[in-house]
Amino acid sequence: MDxxxxxxxxxxxxxxxxRKFVAREITPHVPEWEANRAVPRSIWLKMGEEGYLCPWLPEEYGGLGLGFEYSVIINEELLRGNAFGVEVPLHSDVATPYIYSFASTEMKKRWLPGCTTGEVITSIGLTEPNTGSDLAAIRTRAVKDGDSYVINGQKTFITNGYFADVIVLAVKTDPDAGHRGISLILVDKDAPGFHRGRKLDKMGYHMQDTAELFFEDCRVPAGNLLGEEGQGFTYMMEKLQQERLEVSIKCQVLAEEALKEALNYVKVREAFGKPIGNFQYTAFRLADMATEVELGRTFLDSLIRDHIAGKNIVQRVSMAKYWLGEMVNRIAYQAVQMHGGYGYMEEYRVCKLYRDVRCLSIFAGTSEIMKLIISRRLGLNP
Ligand SMILES: Cc1cc2nc3c(=O)[nH]c(=O)nc-3n(C[C@H](O)[C@H](O)[C@H](O)COP(=O)(O)OP(=O)(O)OC[C@H]3O[C@@H](n4cnc5c(N)ncnc54)[C@H](O)[C@@H]3O)c2cc1C
Structure with a gap:
């Protein structure tokens, strides 16, 4: 820890x-929650009681007024405790910040205190069945009607989607204006015309209640608009820096965990009369893996520092999201390989790690989209 x-x-x-909280209240329940494809509300409430939800929110909204470094610690320790899928980081550090930054005072008072107690779980709905990478092409439409917006459309792959109490929803308020026609609106789970589909059946990340959301003449008060109409894309660009950093932390910590599992295993598993870690081929692969993980940590820590210092790290965080997302997949692949047949068995942690990390190079912007951002900032036009 030093x-x-x-x-x-x-x-x-x-x-x-x-860490003790995770070891006591979360890790022992992971197999059950994975099987149920759900994390119970009770753990959110317990985390709320202890001040582990949105600790950065000011006290007037029930938070502790702490810095982003405490969010980093929570994210890291959840992952070390095998809890990838308890999407407190998405709630605390991705979705709720939109409410804090862009909602009216009335909306903040209504939602934020619950975000710190666990009575309100948040999610963010951007992706639709026909588009994810190309956000300007979303079709979910919101039309102003008196004091309301009427929303029609569909979202998919939404993290915390099944249990969310409020959704930060990207909609088109002006379908002819491209990305300038996108707005963000809060949708209450009880809004008429809103319903959820099934929990999606995923490759891994099983505890997570990723879901489809449907809006059929869904009516929400006009005051649920975040900020100004047509500014949604700009707001998303502003917040994506922290979202991609949050996901980069996931990549790095899970790579560290997979490396640790591999190292522990090769020291005890024997073949041909010696520990498999003593074969030069295995040892050199581990040396490669440890080097990649160390490079990732150094890069990530510099980004976390700069983000906390308020610097613009869009270019470098895109590099991190891309490189760390691919790196953790390489490490998890090798870690399973070194476990031989046991790596394919559920009782070994690498099995879950390997499945889980696959989504990291996909969500919050794919590796390809990260390369698009990086190359454009290099003055290229792919
Ligand atoms: C587990 C999970 C959780 C998620 N959680 C959320 C959530 O909470 N909220 C939310 O809104 N979304 C969420 N998503 C959606 C995720 O952000 C999208 O899946 C992702 O952005 C990719 O969009 P897509 O699936 O539509 O793929 P597409 O955009 O159809 O892309 C398909 C492939 O084409 C590539 N591609 C696309 N455009 C280009 C290009 N210009 N150049 C080169 N290659 C390109 C992509 O990189 C990808 O490999 C989640 C997804 C998963 C798997």
Missing amino acids: DMLFNTEEHRIFRESF
Whole structure:
């Protein structure tokens, strides 16, 4: 723990108590939650009681007014505790910040206190069945009608979608204006005309209640609009930096975990009369893996520092999301390989890790879209 990025006494105490919380309240239940394809509301409420939800929110909304580094600690310790799928980071650090930054005072008072207690779970709905990478092409339409917006359309692959109490929804308010026609609107789970589809059946990340959302003449008050009409794309671009950093942290920590599992295993598993880690081929692959993981950590920590310092890291965080998303998949693949047949068995953690990490190079912008952003910022026009 000494080499962790945040190393003050306060950080250490916070990390230690959260780690114990995860070990006691979360890790033992992971197999059951994976089988149920759901995390119970009770764990959200417990996390809320302990101050682990949106700890960055000001006290007036029930938060602790803490810095982003505490969100990093929570994200990291959840992953170390095998809890990839308990999407508190998406709630605390991706969806809720939209409400805090762009909602009216009335909406903030209505939703934010619940975001810290666990009574309100948030999600963010951008992707639609016909488009994900090309956000300007979304079709979900919101039409102003008196004091309401009437929404029609569909979203898919929405994290926390099945249990969310409020959704930050990307809609088209002006279908002829391309990305300038996109707005963000809060949709309450009880809004008339809103319903959810099934929990989606995924390759991994099983605890997560990823879902489809449907809007059929769904009526929400006009005051649910976030910020100004037509500014949704700009708001998303502003918030994507933290979202991609949050996902980069997931990539890095899961790579570290997969490496740890591989190292532990090759030291005890024997073949041809010696531990398999003593075969030069295995040892050199592990040396490669450890080097990649170390490079990833150094890069990631520099981004976390710069993000906290308020710097624009869009270019570098796109590089991190791309490279770390691919790197963790390479590491998980090798970790399974080194476990031989046991790596394919559920009782070994690498099995779940391998399945889970596959989505990391896809969501929050695919590796290809990250390369598009990087190359455009290099002055190219792919
Ligand atoms: C587990 C999971 C959770 C998710 N959670 C959420 C969520 O909470 N909210 C939400 O809104 N969305 C969510 N998503 C959706 C995710 O963000 C999208 O799947 C992703 O952005 C890709 O969009 P798509 O699936 O439509 O693929 P497409 O956009 O159809 O892309 C298909 C392929 O084409 C490639 N491609 C597309 N355009 C280009 C190009 N210009 N150049 C080169 N290659 C290109 C892509 O990289 C990809 O490989 C989630 C997805 C998953 C799997």
